[in-house]
Amino acid sequence: MDHASSTFLLSLHRAARRMAHREFRHWIFAELGRYLRFDSGFWLRMVVTPTGPQMHDHHLDRQRPDRVTGYLEQELWREDPFVQAALSRPAGSFRMAVSALPQGRLRSFLEAREQQHVVAATDVNPVSGVVVGISVFRRSAADPFNDGELTFIEGVGPHIIDAWTHNWLQDLGARGGERPPPDSGLGVLTAQQVLTATDDDAFAGLMRGEWPDWRGPALPAPLRAHLDQCPDEAWTGHGVVARFQRLRDGLLLLRLRPRHLLDELSPRKREVARLFAGGATQAEVAGRMTLSTSTVNNYLVEIYRHLEVSDKAQLALVVARLPP
Numbered sequence: 297m298d299h300a301s302s303t304f305l306l307s308l309h310r311a312a313r314r315m316a317h318r319e320f321r322h323w324i325f326a327e328l329g330r331y332l333r334f335d336s337g338f339w340l341r342m343v344v345t346p347t348g349p350q351m352h353d354h355h356l357d358r359q360r361p362d363r364v365t366g367y368l369e370q371e372l373w374r375e376d377p378f379v380q381a382a383l384s385r386p387a388g389s390f391r392m393a394v395s396a397l398p399q400g401r402l403r404s405f406l407e408a409r410e411q412q413h414v415v416a417a418t419d420v421n422p423v424s425g426v427v428v429g430i431s432v433f434r435r436s437a438a439d440p441f442n443d444g445e446l447t448f449i450e451g452v453g454p455h456i457i458d459a460w461t462h463n464w465l466q467d468l469g470a471r472g473g474e475r476p477p478p479d480s481g482l483g484v485l486t487a488q489q490v491l492t493a494t495d496d497d498a499f500a501g502l503m504r505g506e507w508p509d510w511r512g513p514a515l516p517a518p519l520r521a522h523l524d525q526c527p528d529e530a531w532t533g534h535g536v537v538a539r540f541q542r543l544r545d546g547l548l549l550l551r552l553r554p555r556h557l558l559d560e561l562s563p564r565k566r567e568v569a570r571l572f573a574g575g576a577t578q579a580e581v582a583g584r585m586t587l588s589t590s591t592v593n594n595y596l597v598e599i600y601r602h603l604e605v606s607d608k609a610q611l612a613l614v615v616a617r618l619p620p
Contacts, residue, residue: 301451304331308452312459317467324456325357325432332445334432335410338363339460341428341492343513348373352426352492359433360409367405375402378416378429389450391415391441410435415446417453423500424483424491424512428457461493468549480553487546489523490514502552506536515550523548532559557603558618568595572608573615 304327311323325337337357342349348371354364366372373379377392394412397403406412416431430453434441465482481499486492490513494500507516515523522531523540531538537559541549558566564585571581578596582589605611 300331301448304328304452305455308455308459312463312466315463317464320463321355321460322357324430324460328432328452328456332415332432332448333434334415335435337430337432339430341426343425343490344379344427349379349427352486363409370401370405372402372405375400378418378431381418387419389415389417389446389453391446393437393440395437412437413440415441415449417449417457419454419457421494421496421512423494423496423503426492426513428461430456430460462495465493465495468543468547480551483550483552485515485540485548485550487548489520489548491550499552502536502554506533519550553618556614556618558614561599561602565595565599568592569599569603569611570615572596573612 307327308324311320311327315323321339328334328337336359338359339355339357341352341354343352344350349368351364351368356363375397377397378390381388381390392414394403394406394414397406411433413434413436414431416429418427418429420427432449465484468484469482479498481495481502483494483499484492492513494512503510503516510516514520518533519531519538522529522538527540527542532555535555536552537555539551541551543549558569561569567585568581568587571584572578572592576584578589578592581587582592585592587595600606600611603611603614605614
């Protein structure tokens with residue numbers, strides 16, 4: 297890796313940790329412009345199907361708003377080498393001269409928007425099946441991207457895609473209001489209830505531990521049914537617990553964590569464990585839950601035995617690992 301790539305990546309990952317996503321996505325194109333000359337840029341997240349792309353999200357950098365609406369309305373994806381590449385080889389980098397395209401609607405569309413040369417990096421999420429890509433364009437037909445610039449995008453492109461995705465998940469996770477347990481996974485669903493992003497390894501491991509043959513972007517049938525019927529309650533499977541959280545913009549957070557012995561207790565016993573582990577005395581727990589102190593004591597005996605703990609401190613450690 298050369299010095300320019302290394303310097304860019306260091307700045308990228310530092311910014312991803314400290315910036316809100318709305319700020320970070322603008323920063324990426326501005327910072328990339330310090331190392332690679334281009335006139336406009338485009339970020340997309342979509343599912344590619346045999347009948348065409350289903351766009352989940354996009355971000356335009358110095359491009360006309362109809363770059364996306366016109367493209368989809370005219371079904372230009374039918375002629376687009378980018379989509380064909382995503383169908384056959386979603387991961388990788390490529391460059392293209394618009395002048396090399398046959399005369400037709402797509403070429404006219406791009407030329408009208410001063411997009412004569414493109415270099416792009418794409419990736420596909422192995423869990424959600426969502427294709428993510430970043431493209432940058434030059435307006436002059438006489439100014440193609442060279443081999444060194446393609447090599448630069450090949451090196452930094454996967455990092456940009458990863459940093460963008462995890463910065464967004466971090467932003468959404470904070471908006472969800474919970475600090476996730478270390479062994480949990482996070483996924484994001486569109487308003488149509490299909491996955492559009494995940495934190496990859498953790499999420500994939502939990503989902504495939506429960507459903508070995510599953511692959512997105514659609515949720516497994518039990519989760520879809522639960523989301524339709526009782527989305528505000530946790531869903532408990534053989535090995536995972538799933539919870540949904542709605543955000544104002546129509547997105548859904550799907551939080552997964554491993555199933556724990558605590559999940560096998562009744563809701564009332566879990567609440568006794570939570571209150572007692574949080575510092576309440578047995579009498580205080582009894583008062584808050586309108587139970588007798590002897591009932592609380594009996595519950596705690598059963599809780600200790602089931603969780604294989606011997607004192608309040610050990611119980612607190614167990615309870616602290618899980619969200620309420």
